[in-house]
Amino acid sequence: MRKLISILTLSLLFTTASLFAQNSGYNIKVKLQDSQDTSLLLVSYYGNTNQIKDTAYLHNGTYDFKGKEALKGGIYLVVFQNKQYFEMIVDKEQHFSMETDPADPVNKMKVKNSKDNDAFYEYMLAINKLGRKDKKLNEEYKAAEGDKTKQDELKEKIKVVNEEVKSLKLDFIDKHEGSLFANVLLASKEPDVPTILPKKEDGSDDSTYIYRYFKEHFFDGFDFADERLLRTPIYASKIKRYFTKILVQRPDSLIKESIAIIEKAKPNKETYKYCIWYFTYVSETSQIMGMDEVFVALGKKYYLTGEAYWVNDKVLSRMTKRINTLDKILIGKKAPNMIMQDTLLNLRGLHDVVADYTIVIFWDPDCGHCKHEIHELEPWYKENGEKYNTKIYGVCTDTNMVKWKGKIKEYKIQDWINVDGPRSLTPNYHDLYDIISTPTIYLLDKNKNILAKRLSWNQTTEFIKREYENALKKKNE
Known part of the structure; x- marks a missing residue:
């Protein structure tokens, strides 16, 4: 009896060890x-x-x-x-x-030995078959150009195929609820936008309803905290599309929506980390003017409060410096003052410039692109500077005064307020204005608030013209 128990125990141990080995890791x-x-x-x-x-x-x-x-x-x-x-x-x-x-x-x-992949490939076979059918019908539709009856018939057949695709997805989701691929299909669904528009109070169609409905339901079925989705093609692509294509590209709207998504991703560390990283990275590197406001808002909320748990001290230090630098030069904020020496070694303060519009341009005498921008800007300034009550505060980034004065004469910009950046009573202009390359142009209003920044010469002049005309129109109303 003891021998029997020993054999049974040994057998159980081997079986357990075998099962454990089979279920640990991956093979x-x-x-x-x-x-x-x-x-x-x-x-x-x-x-x-x-x-x-x-x-x-x-x-x-x-x-x-x-x-x-x-x-x-x-x-x-x-x-x-x-x-x-x-x-x-x-x-x-x-x-x-x-x-x-x-x-x-x-x-x-x-x-x-994989039910998930059995189901996945069964679905792939079916969806590919419908895809081939759809492609053939669309080719026939193009070939039937001019034959309205034939095209109408084909259009109906294409609709049927599209409905079959929808049904296939819904059937998979129902049969495999909670599985990874079912969640992928759920997350990838597009909103079914109503075809009938509601009426506004005046009886007209509400033309903005479709956009609002699509935006509101864009993420129906999307689980932001499902870490598995992060390792599929759908997670990043759908968030990117929403942020860059669906949302109105205004900082206040983007900040609000970014935070909403980040908070939905918060229950899972990986999705939380990814969403914080994505929205801060995209807003910091965006070429759209004003997006740095999004970066600053998210940086303050998540990096400067310790929420970005994964960053080391070196990265956090860099982020902190960047956030604090950009925070001071956001559109709408008062431009930091600069007090620098002009060609006669007199101190000239930016805040002392009296004008409705002040163009601040940082330029380098050896910079070819600076030469191009100045050559385009200067004729406009001579012709329109007085009309729009505009002054140019030109900050040279070179320490060589002989070279600087030579370029002022060559470019015929003696009528600018020319100052030398390195000869300054105020903090380093690189840090004050985030000057990474030249030329860099800022546009200020009469109170020295930042209207726009990082513009080309023609964008600058168009901006001034538009602001001037809007102010004139408002004054005459």
Whole structure:
């Protein structure tokens, strides 16, 4: 009896150990028909980038991806040496095998021990079939140009195919609720916009309703805190589209919507981190004037309060300096004063300039683009400076006074308020005005508030003209 118990106990221990080994880490076997590749890459999506996670080498006809730690859930790519690839679902099931033909991976795919990938490829086969049908109908539609009856008939058939695609997605979501790919399909859904517009109080159609409805329902079904979605193509692309294409590109609107998304992503550390990084990065590097206001607002809320837990002291120091610099030169704020020496070594203060509009231009005598901008700006200034009550405060970035004076004469800009940046009583102009390159142009109003910045010469003059005409119109109302 004791021997029997010992054997049973030993058997149970071996079984448990075997199950534990099977369920820990990952082991994904890939077999390719007629492939000469010596190795394959396992690649993960992450935001809008790809990350190599593993390499498998050919051994006895099989490529074996294997690791002691489980992979994080997402859609992964198995990449061939010719850069072609097929996708697979990696979630709870991480011990499975896949066999296919590299020339036709979807149609020839065979999956073992992965219900997620069985369902995924069943869906892919069906959606590809509908895609081919849709393509054929659209080609026939174009070929039938001039035959309205035929085109109307084809249009109806295309509608039927589109409905079949919708039904296929909804069926998958219903059958596989909570699975990774079901969540991907949910997240990728487009809002069904109503075709009938509501009426405004005056009885006319509310033409803004479609936009408002689309915006309000754009993220229906999108789980911002599902970390798995971050490792699929949908997470980053949909957020980017919303931020850059759907939202009105005004700082107040972008700040509000960015914070709303970040807070929805907060329950998960990875999605929270990604959303904070994405919105601050995009707003800091944007070429759209005024977007630095978004960067400053998000930076203050998340970086300067310690919420960006992943950044080290060096990065945080850089971010803090950048946020504080840009915060002082946002559009609408009073421009920092500069007191610098002119060509006669007299001190000239920016805030002492009396004008309705002040153009502040930072330029370098050796800068070819500066020469071009000045040559275009100067004739306009001579002709229109008095009309628009405009002055130019030109800050030279070179310490060589002989060279500086020579360029003033050459460019015929003696009528500017010319000052030398390095000869200053006020803090370094690079830090005050975030001068990274030349030329850099700021436009100030009569109170020295920043109207616009980082403009070209023609943008500057057009801005002045528009502001002047708007002020004149308002005065005459």
